[in-house]
Amino acid sequence: xxxxxxxxxxxxxxxxxxxxxxxxxxxxxxxxxxxxxxxxxxxxxxxxxxxxxxxxxxxxxxxxxxxxxxxxxxxxxxxxxxxxxxxxxxxxxxxxxxxxxxxxxxxxxxxxxxxxxxxxxxxxxxxxxxxxxxxxxxxxxxxxxxxxxxxxxxxxxxxxxxxxxxxxxx
DNA sequence: CGCATTTGACCTGCGC
DNA sequence: GCGCAGGTCAAATGCG
Numbered sequence: 495x496x497x498x499x500x501x502x503x504x505x506x507x508x509x510x511x512x513x514x515x516x517x518x519x520x521x522x523x524x525x526x527x528x529x530x531x532x533x534x535x536x537x538x539x540x541x542x543x544x545x546x547x548x549x550x551x552x553x554x555x556x557x558x559x560x561x562x563x564x565x566x567x568x569x570x571x572x573x574x575x576x577x578x579x580x581x582x583x584x585x586x587x588x589x590x591x592x593x594x595x596x597x598x599x600x601x602x603x604x605x606x607x608x609x610x611x612x613x614x615x616x617x618x619x620x621x622x623x624x625x626x627x628x629x630x631x632x633x634x635x636x637x638x639x640x641x642x643x644x645x646x647x648x649x650x651x652x653x654x655x656x657x658x659x660x661x662x663x664x
Numbered sequence: 665c666g667c668a669t670t671t672g673a674c675c676t677g678c679g680c
Numbered sequence: 681g682c683g684c685a686g687g688t689c690a691a692a693t694g695c696g
Binding site for chain 1 (some may be wrong): 667668669670671
């Protein structure tokens with residue numbers, strides 16, 4: 495079985511309950527603490543260890559599961575979604591973000607908000623949206639990895655991040 | 665003043 | 681080609 499590394503390119507937001515959260519791995523979603531991920535389109539489930547990134551020339555081009563045909567080869571950065579329950583939309587994850595857009599999402603009464611990391615030379619993006627299905631759930635999607643230290647290291651969520659890594663069987 | 669936010673316009677990919 | 685949906689830009693505006 496292939497071994498690969500899982501890491502979270504962000505720290506967890508405030509008001510995060512690790513037991514009530516899940517990490518979504520780009521095209522796949524599921525509960526990593528149970529070791530299962532499912533393909534978004536086919537809903538076919540894979541063991542997390544069967545899902546891997548497709549990398550060409552050092553660039554992320556998609557992800558696939560064993561026995562699953564390859565995804566589109568469009569060049570883009572890996573995206574990591576983090577889903578949690580929260581009363582507030584603005585989750586402080588320790589980085590400084592500048593909002594650059596807001597869009598209404600189809601079949602969703604809540605808008606999606608787009609943020610960019612304000613750190614010089616860091617073009618990490620994230621988008622935040624609330625689910626219509628369960629409006630207590632906030633879905634945060636990160637794109638890219640911060641190549642700089644956290645801007646507000648005084649926040650106390652680094653230990654929650656450590657907890658989260660324990661929960662993920664990678 | 666220096667930054668962040670708001671918000672409509674614009675761009676792009678995709679399906680028909 | 682056209683329309684839709686998602687993503688981004690940027691000028692105007694707000695705020696400490």
